[in-house]
Amino acid sequence: MKGGWGHKLTGYAGASVVLLIGWQLLSLAVDSAALPGPVPAISEFARVFFPELLPHLGVSLWRVVASMVLGTVLAVPLGLAIGRSHRLDAVAAPMIFLTYPVPKVVFLPVLLVLLGLGNASKIALITLIVFFQILVTARDAARSIPSASVLSVRSLGAGRMDVARHVIFPAALPDIFTALRIGSGTAVAVLFLTESIAGNQGLGYYIVDAWGRIDYAGMFAGILGMALLGVVLYEALEMLESRMCRWTHVVR
Amino acid sequence: MGTLSFEKVGLTYTGTDRSVRALEGFDLSVASGESVAIIGPSGCGKSTALLAASGLLQPTAGRVLVDGMSVTGPRLKTALILQDFGLLPWKTVYHNAALGLEIRGIGATEIRQRAMMSLARVGLADFTDAFPGELSGGMRQRLAVARALALDADLLLMDEPLSALDALTREDLQALLLDIWLQAGHTSVLVTHSIEEAVFLGRRIVVLTPRPGRVAAVVDNPGMGEAGYRASSVFYEQCVKLRAILAEEGALQAPVSVGGAL
Numbered sequence: 413m414k415g416g417w418g419h420k421l422t423g424y425a426g427a428s429v430v431l432l433i434g435w436q437l438l439s440l441a442v443d444s445a446a447l448p449g450p451v452p453a454i455s456e457f458a459r460v461f462f463p464e465l466l467p468h469l470g471v472s473l474w475r476v477v478a479s480m481v482l483g484t485v486l487a488v489p490l491g492l493a494i495g496r497s498h499r500l501d502a503v504a505a506p507m508i509f510l511t512y513p514v515p516k517v518v519f520l521p522v523l524l525v526l527l528g529l530g531n532a533s534k535i536a537l538i539t540l541i542v543f544f545q546i547l548v549t550a551r552d553a554a555r556s557i558p559s560a561s562v563l564s565v566r567s568l569g570a571g572r573m574d575v576a577r578h579v580i581f582p583a584a585l586p587d588i589f590t591a592l593r594i595g596s597g598t599a600v601a602v603l604f605l606t607e608s609i610a611g612n613q614g615l616g617y618y619i620v621d622a623w624g625r626i627d628y629a630g631m632f633a634g635i636l637g638m639a640l641l642g643v644v645l646y647e648a649l650e651m652l653e654s655r656m657c658r659w660t661h662v663v664r
Numbered sequence: 665m666g667t668l669s670f671e672k673v674g675l676t677y678t679g680t681d682r683s684v685r686a687l688e689g690f691d692l693s694v695a696s697g698e699s700v701a702i703i704g705p706s707g708c709g710k711s712t713a714l715l716a717a718s719g720l721l722q723p724t725a726g727r728v729l730v731d732g733m734s735v736t737g738p739r740l741k742t743a744l745i746l747q748d749f750g751l752l753p754w755k756t757v758y759h760n761a762a763l764g765l766e767i768r769g770i771g772a773t774e775i776r777q778r779a780m781m782s783l784a785r786v787g788l789a790d791f792t793d794a795f796p797g798e799l800s801g802g803m804r805q806r807l808a809v810a811r812a813l814a815l816d817a818d819l820l821l822m823d824e825p826l827s828a829l830d831a832l833t834r835e836d837l838q839a840l841l842l843d844i845w846l847q848a849g850h851t852s853v854l855v856t857h858s859i860e861e862a863v864f865l866g867r868r869i870v871v872l873t874p875r876p877g878r879v880a881a882v883v884d885n886p887g888m889g890e891a892g893y894r895a896s897s898v899f900y901e902q903c904v905k906l907r908a909i910l911a912e913e914g915a916l917q918a919p920v921s922v923g924g925a926l
Binding site: 560561563564565566567568569570574578579582583585657658659662 | 715718719720738739740742743744746748750751752753754755763764767768794795796797798811815
C-alpha cells in the first residue's frame with residue numbers, strides 16, 4: 413500500500429484537531445477543575461510522562477498484551493475445532509450460549525480472592541473476556557468455510573492437520589483479527605476496572621490515585637495514557653493484520 | 665497407468681429427513697491414457713461419480729477401482745480440478761500451484777522446480793506472487809490446471825472446470841487441456857454440461873440418465889484431438905447426435921435447433 417502511512421497520518425492529524433477543539437469547547441462550557449482543557453492536560457502529560465507515567469503504562473501494556481495473547485492462543489484452536497466438528501459443537505455450543513452472555517467482570521472479586529491483588533487476577537479476568545469473544549468468532553468463521561474449499565485440499569491428500577493449517581486457520585484469520593480489534597477496546601476498559609479496584613500499579617491505579625488526591629491534571633495525564641494504550645493496541649493489530657492477511661487487500 | 669473403472673456403483677446421500685439416490689448401477693471403464701467426457705442432465709450424479717473416483721466419497725454399493733485397486737481415499741497420482749473454490753485465496757499463485765506437493769512432503773527444491781514448470785506451462789510464470797483475487801477467471805482456472813499438472817498425475821478428474829468462464833476464455837482453456845492431454849498422455853475424465861466441450865475433449869462421450877444416474881449411451885468420438893477438429897463437419901455432426909441423445913434422455917426441455925444455444 414503506497415502512501416498508506418502518509419494518508420493515515422493526515423487523517424489522524426485532522427481528527428485530532430477536531431477532537432481537541434471539541435474538548436476545549438466542552439471544558440469551557442463545563443467550567444470545572446475536573447475537566448481541564450487540552451493545553452494544561454497535555455502539558456501535564458508531557459511533564460509526568462517519563463518520570464511517573466511510563467512505569468505504569470508499561471505495567472498496563474504488559475497486562476493487556478499478555479491477556480490478549482493468552483486468550484487468543486486458547487480460544488482460536490478451540491473455536492476452530494468446535495466450528496468444524498458437529499459432535500464437538502453439540503457439546504460445546506450450549507455451554508457457550510449459556511456462559512457467553514454472563515458478564516465476566518462480576519467474577520473480579522472472586523479472582524481477587526483466589527489469585528491475589530497482583531498481575532494474575534487482572535490477567536485472568538481480561539483473558540477470560542477476550543477468550544469468549546474470540547471463541548465465538550472463531551467458531552462462526554470456521555462454520556462458514558465452504559466445504560468445497562476443504563474438499564479440494566483433501567483431494568490433494570491433505571489430512572486433518574493439513575486442512576487446519578492450509579484452509580481453516582487462514583480462512584478464519586480476518587474474522588479473528590476483527591474480533592481482536594474490537595476486543596482490544598473491551599480489554600483496556602476491563603483493565604482500567606481491575607487496576608482501579610486493587611493494586612498500586614498500572615494506569616488505572618494512577619488515574620484513581622490522582623483523582624483521590626484531587627490532582628485533576630495528573631488524572632487527565634493518566635486518562636491520556638490510557639487512550640494512548642488503546643490506540644497503540646488497535647494500530648498494532650491493524651499492522652499485524654495487513655501483514656498476515658495480505659490477500660484481503662488485493663484489488664483486481 | 666491410471667485406469668479407472670466403476671463396477672455397479674450406487675451412491676445414496678443420506679440427509680436428515682430424506683435420502684437421495686445419486687447413482688445406481690453405474691458401470692464405466694476408462695482405459696489408461698483415454699479421455700472420457702461425461703455429460704447428462706443437471707443433478708444426474710456426474711459430480712458424485714467423479715468424487716467417488718477421487719476417493720472423497722465412498723460408494724454405498726458396488727466399487728470404484730483405479731489400477732485394479734479399490735479406491736478408499738485420495739490417491740497420490742490422481743488430480744481433481746473443481747469448477748470453483750479449488751484455489752485458496754490466501755495463498756499466492758506459486759503456493760497454490762505448490763500446495764499438493766507441499767502436502768505430499770516433497771523436498772523444497774523439487775517443489776520449486778515442478779511448480780514453476782507447471783506454471784510456465786499454463787502461462788502464469790510471471791504471476792507467481794499474485795493472489796487468486798488479482799487474476800481473471802480464465803487465469804484462475806489455468807492455475808487450477810497448473811496445480812494438477814505439478815502433481816504429475818496419471819489420472820486427471822475434472823468437474824465442470826470451465827463452466828464459470830465466458831465462451832472465448834472457455835475455448836482457450838479447452839485447447840490448453842487438449843494440448844496437455846495430447847502431450848502428457850494421462851487418463852482424463854471430464855464432467856461437463858456443455859455438448860461442444862464434451863465433443864472437443866472426449867474421445868468417448870458417456871451420457872447419463874437423470875437421477876439416479878446410470879449410463880444411457882456411449883458415443884465414440886475418434887476424431888477428437890485432430891487439428892482443426894472444432895471447425896470440421898464431423899465435429900458439428902457429433903454435436904447434433906449428442907444433442908439428440910440428450911433430448912431423448914429428457915436433459916433438454918424441447919429439441920432445440922443445434923445452431924442456437926451451442
